Amino acid sequence: MITIKDVAKKxxxxxxTVSNVINNxxxxxxxxxxxxxxxxxxxNFKPNIIARSLSKGKTDNIAIIVPEINNPFFPELIRGITDxxxxxxxxxxxxxxxxxxxxxxxxxxxxxxxxxxxxxxxPADSKGKDFRVLSELxxxxxxxxxxxxxxxxxxxxxxxxxxxxxxxxxxxxxxxxIIIILCGSNHTxxxxxxxxxxxxxxxxxxxxxxxxxxxxxxxxDSGYKMMDEVLKKFKKVDAVFASNDxxxxxxxxxxxxxxxxxxxxISIIGFDDIYFSKLLSPPLTTIRQPVYEIGSMAAEILLKKxxxxxxxxxxxxxxxxxxxxxxDSVAKKxxS
Amino acid sequence: MITIKDVAKKxxxxxxTVSNVINNxxxxxxxxxxxxxxxxxxxNFKPNIIARSLSKGKTDNIAIIVPEINNPFFPELIRGITDxxxxxxxxxxxxxxxxxxxxxxxxxxxxxxxxxxxxxxxPADSKGKDFRVLSELxxxxxxxxxxxxxxxxxxxxxxxxxxxxxxxxxxxxxxxxIIIILCGSNHTxxxxxxxxxxxxxxxxxxxxxxxxxxxxxxxxDSGYKMMDEVLKKFKKVDAVFASNDxxxxxxxxxxxxxxxxxxxxISIIGFDDIYFSKLLSPPLTTIRQPVYEIGSMAAEILLKKxxxxxxxxxxxxxxxxxxxxxxDSVAKKxxS
DNA sequence: ATGAAAGCGCTAACAA
DNA sequence: TTGTTAGCGCTTTCAT
Numbered sequence: 001m002i003t004i005k006d007v008a009k010k011x012x013x014x015x016x017t018v019s020n021v022i023n024n025x026x027x028x029x030x031x032x033x034x035x036x037x038x039x040x041x042x043x044n045f046k047p048n049i050i051a052r053s054l055s056k057g058k059t060d061n062i063a064i065i066v067p068e069i070n071n072p073f074f075p076e077l078i079r080g081i082t083d084x085x086x087x088x089x090x091x092x093x094x095x096x097x098x099x100x101x102x103x104x105x106x107x108x109x110x111x112x113x114x115x116x117x118x119x120x121x122x123p124a125d126s127k128g129k130d131f132r133v134l135s136e137l138x139x140x141x142x143x144x145x146x147x148x149x150x151x152x153x154x155x156x157x158x159x160x161x162x163x164x165x166x167x168x169x170x171x172x173x174x175x176x177x178i179i180i181i182l183c184g185s186n187h188t189x190x191x192x193x194x195x196x197x198x199x200x201x202x203x204x205x206x207x208x209x210x211x212x213x214x215x216x217x218x219x220x221d222s223g224y225k226m227m228d229e230v231l232k233k234f235k236k237v238d239a240v241f242a243s244n245d246x247x248x249x250x251x252x253x254x255x256x257x258x259x260x261x262x263x264x265x266i267s268i269i270g271f272d273d274i275y276f277s278k279l280l281s282p283p284l285t286t287i288r289q290p291v292y293e294i295g296s297m298a299a300e301i302l303l304k305k306x307x308x309x310x311x312x313x314x315x316x317x318x319x320x321x322x323x324x325x326x327x328d329s330v331a332k333k334x335x336s
Numbered sequence: 337m338i339t340i341k342d343v344a345k346k347x348x349x350x351x352x353t354v355s356n357v358i359n360n361x362x363x364x365x366x367x368x369x370x371x372x373x374x375x376x377x378x379x380n381f382k383p384n385i386i387a388r389s390l391s392k393g394k395t396d397n398i399a400i401i402v403p404e405i406n407n408p409f410f411p412e413l414i415r416g417i418t419d420x421x422x423x424x425x426x427x428x429x430x431x432x433x434x435x436x437x438x439x440x441x442x443x444x445x446x447x448x449x450x451x452x453x454x455x456x457x458x459p460a461d462s463k464g465k466d467f468r469v470l471s472e473l474x475x476x477x478x479x480x481x482x483x484x485x486x487x488x489x490x491x492x493x494x495x496x497x498x499x500x501x502x503x504x505x506x507x508x509x510x511x512x513x514i515i516i517i518l519c520g521s522n523h524t525x526x527x528x529x530x531x532x533x534x535x536x537x538x539x540x541x542x543x544x545x546x547x548x549x550x551x552x553x554x555x556x557d558s559g560y561k562m563m564d565e566v567l568k569k570f571k572k573v574d575a576v577f578a579s580n581d582x583x584x585x586x587x588x589x590x591x592x593x594x595x596x597x598x599x600x601x602i603s604i605i606g607f608d609d610i611y612f613s614k615l616l617s618p619p620l621t622t623i624r625q626p627v628y629e630i631g632s633m634a635a636e637i638l639l640k641k642x643x644x645x646x647x648x649x650x651x652x653x654x655x656x657x658x659x660x661x662x663x664d665s666v667a668k669k670x671x672s
Numbered sequence: 673a674t675g676a677a678a679g680c681g682c683t684a685a686c687a688a
Numbered sequence: 689t690t691g692t693t694a695g696c697g698c699t700t701t702c703a704t
Contacts, residue, residue: 051681
């Protein structure tokens with residue numbers, strides 16, 4: 001392995017000077033700089049990042065902790081984060097917890113204070129979990145997409161409550177009355193808030209009914225199972241609000257397999273607007289999250305914290321409005 | 337930060353002993369071990385991984401380099417890799433190159449020999465690219481899913497040639513004759529080999545025609561555009577072999593928008609069997625790649641190389657057969 | 673079984 | 689402007 005020492009020897013200067021050169025500390029004379037660069041090139045020297053990190057007491061690594069790498073929402077979020085990070089010379093370590101709070105905990109415990117200099121996390125669970133370890137790490141954290149009772153830090157999140165409220169109101173305005181909600185995991189604030197939005201819209205229109213509520217989790221399978229139960233129990237349902245697009249996809253499959261048509265027999269609306277939603281048949285009406293932008297925002301905020309350009313005291317919540325994307329999965333009833 | 341030194345002082349032993357304890361080097365007496373563990377617990381000590389890496393000259397980090405995090409195929413591959421890695425105490429750094437060979441190169445150059453102790457890569461490009469840097473890193477590499485002329489190392493890959501050949505033969509056996517191929521990127525061996533498989537089946541049945549060949553890339557948009565052109569040019573096509581499911585999804589959209597039905601008017605078959613394929617309408621007939629298993633295989637091979645349990649001299653190619661999954665996107669013509 | 677000390681490659685403070 | 693050197697926290701060899 002070529003070290004800074006070899007370069008120094010070859011260039012006929014000291015290690016300190018080489019260090020100054022490779023760190024762009026502009027104090028070195030042009031002529032020595034040239035000599036050093038020449039030696040670096042000839043030896044094909046690459047600074048050892050580990051040694052640098054140990055010496056500096058920080059790394060250029062960021063951890064991104066996501067709950068479900070399989071939901072296309074998260075790869076897109078990751079792209080938003082990493083595209084921004086890369087322009088600033090940071091690497092990302094991506095950790096997939098598979099919605100497993102224990103796994104999440106193990107990883108967080110392994111996240112040594114020196115391994116990463118920042119964390120962007122979409123927590124698997126909203127409660128019960130003890131994030132004290134994270135706070136003790138004393139490294140900047142930004143929370144995205146999901147919130148947790150025990151994690152209090154800068155957050156970038158879509159307005160789940162309003163998005164759900166808008167979605168359900170759209171359904172109601174289209175003339176639907178029996179509107180089922182297929183909730184995500186009760187352990188997430190995301191699902192809870194979307195439920196609250198649904199409930200508010202339903203109550204305001206005197207449509208609320210306890211029986212319309214189904215709790216599951218944010219997977220295709222869960223969407224399928226919940227919808228299957230709905231279809232068994234109700235002779236007639238007008239529409240369903242799926243807590244995310246993944247659930248909607250599962251539900252659509254169940255609806256189809258039961259010989260029902262979308263939207264003629266049942267209307268459905270989703271949440272997220274993942275890439276596949278517009279390609280479904282029928283294309284899914286949904287609430288779009290600007291997920292890529294949420295990712296880059298989170299990255300930008302994190303980097304500001306890391307580089308000390310932002311007050312660490314003030315915890316900010318950035319709440320971004322979703323947007324209703326009307327496609328073909330919701331029927332307009334006569335007179336609506 | 338609590339260091340090994342603090343622990344040593346508190347336990348009344350030397351740092352060397354503490355090091356032996358935390359590394360499970362069984363030479364320490366039970367009583368000192370107890371003292372050390374007690375101190376570790378009381379101080380909530382976590383070993384500094386950076387320092388350990390520097391000292392040992394290796395890390396427990398693996399880099400996974402994928403070309404398209406947006407294609408659900410890759411998140412699933414990543415899951416296969418990381419699930420295996422985690423059980424062995426390794427972390428994964430995931431790098432998404434967005435099919436950009438330059439970006440890939442920049443990352444690889446940044447991959448310091450000490451930053452990761454192994455690499456699993458699905459190269460963005462099959463030729464032209466100079467992977468000398470990678471070889472010079474002298475760290476174990478495993479190639480997955482895609483191959484490259486300039487990268488010669490252990491490889492885990494599906495039998496693209498045979499998979500395509502099987503797919504097209506299935507189409508032919510169903511009575512189709514005008515079979516278009518929607519190829520992926522000409523820069524990838526994957527696309528090239530699937531093309532060769534198609535060509536072989538077509539030639540063997542005297543069905544080959546130059547006009548049936550469309551080159552694009554492995555994206556939904558590309559699938560859509562290619563299919564659109566096909567539909568403009570041909571008054572009648574029997575079936576299309578899409579080089580992967582993502583292309584198939586785009587093509588299906590184009591077919592639908594042109595007022596044609598699948599499979600009544602046009603049959604289509606894909607490759608990969610990503611999770612969404614069975615949920616399309618109609619569910620997509622395709623060649624399944626055991627992608628999760630390919631991921632864990634790659635991880636297992638890599639770890640063996642890292643831990644020196646395998647001969648680094650012998651380069652192995654593990655070629656795994658895909659499996660034809662028959663669903664509803666291919667019509668059986670009368671008499672077939 | 674335990675301790676002392678050298679070193680991993682780099683940065684940064686200080687001296688020259 | 690350049691050189692020297694003491695760490696960063698840990699592992700590992702060599703004495704004891």
